[in-house]
Amino acid sequence: MTSASPPAATFQVSVLPSGRTFSVNPDEAILPAAIRQGIGMPYGCKDGACGSCKCKKLEGQVFHGPHQSKALSAEEEAAGFILTCCGVPLSDVVLESRQVTDESAFPIKKMPSRVTALEKKSWDVMVVRLQLPANDTMRYHAGQYIEFILRDGARRSYSMANAPHTMVKADATPPVGPSIELHIRHMPGGKFTDHVFTAMKEKEILRVEGPYGSFFLREDSDKPMILLASGTGFAPIKAVIEHMQFKGITRPATLYWGGRRPGDLYLDDWVQARLADMPNLKYVPVISNAMPQDNWTGRTGFVHKAVLEDFPDLSGFQVYACGAPIVVDSARADYSAIGKLPPEEFFADSFTTEADKHRD
Incomplete structure (x- = not known):
């Protein structure tokens, strides 16, 4: 690495x-x-x-712009890793x-x-459910996300919670545009989420761009899977489960969904319904801060630790x-x-907030 300004050249x-x-x-970054x-x-x-884009540099030199030490x-930088x-x-x-494949990207629109x-x-x-233009099709992998482009140019990212095959209602008359589902958590004081929870109305028009992200099911593997979600991290996991059911993928999968209180598992009934139709899917809800009035009798503690309690050997x-x-890391x-667990078999989407981006 070097602290000098990068030269103006194409590489x-x-x-x-x-x-x-x-x-x-x-002067362009790699990503x-x-x-x-x-x-x-x-x-x-x-x-x-967040560190999700971290890669091992095998050859060459790279200049790093501002980033957080976490x-x-x-x-890691001395060992040859880059963002x-x-x-x-x-x-x-x-x-x-090893996450880069020949078919992992769709056109961004x-x-x-x-x-x-x-x-x-x-x-x-x-x-929140959004309808896209009827004359346009956005292709994406279950698990990817879109970005809202706000009026001041700021962007906010949210995973699509429905699998691609659910976007279009084939029997709709007249035909309607494809629909996507988002799970938006309120961040008090947040520029976008305050609007969602206080002022957003049906028929409001928003600009979106996508798909983004490298989080999606690797279908060339037959390994059993751990699906780990905290809070609204369940959104892309839901899309992956829908995709698995649609494609008839029967690899063993265990979903661990964590929240502070039982109410944080806001689609628990949806998961329970899937279990009846997907014998390959298991479900372990985990609550970290249950109160007596919750009458919670299930697993408690940190959701990522519950996985190791059940599966101490993740090598396969x-x-x-x-x-x-904090959960993903x-x-x-x-x-x-x-x-x-082999590092190349860990796929993640860290829900980094604007506050997280400025906290080191």
Whole structure:
């Protein structure tokens, strides 16, 4: 690494073992260049805060822009790891990322959307349904997310909670545009979520862009899966479960969904209904701060630790983790160190808030 400003030059980035290559424009970071050219590299916040885009640099030099130490420590940087969201090449670069495949990216589109339904599922979770233009189709993998583009140019990211096959109602008369479902948690004082919970109305028009994200089911594996969700991290997991059911995927899957109080598991009834139709799916709800009045008799404690209690050896598993950064980061570290999970079999979407991005 270097502290000098990067020169204005175009370089080539190669990603192993997939062999994908792409060019990076002068002063451009690696990740936006990859997205622009349809290379599905892993990422989360795109702002140097979560570490989801971390890759091993095998060859070349990279200049790092501002980032948080929790996303990339000095020790990791010295060992050759980089953050592609803020890493600008100083030469041709070779990276290792086993999450990159030939079919992991769909075209990113920007389009208007119309709010068709608002349903409050708990005191701080709103299910929002959006209708996209009837003459346009957004293709995406179950588990990916979209970004709202606010009037001042700010962006807010939310996972699509429904699988792609549910977007269109084939029997609708007249035909309607594809529909997506979002689970939005209220962040008091939040520029966007305050509006969702206090002023948003049906028929409101919002600009969206997507799909984004490298979180989706790897269907070329037959390994059993752990689906780990905290709070609204359940949204992309729901889409993955819908996709599995639709495609007839019968790999063993155990869902661990954690919340502070039972009401935080805002679609518990939806999960219970899936269990009757999907014998390969198991469900373990975990509550960390149950009160006496909750009459909770299920599992308690930290949701990521419940996984290790049940599966102390994760060496033969894949893990799909979504939710608060502390849950995702703790799971990533513990499952590798204690559970012997291969790092390349941990797929995550860390729900980084604007506050998280400015906290080191």
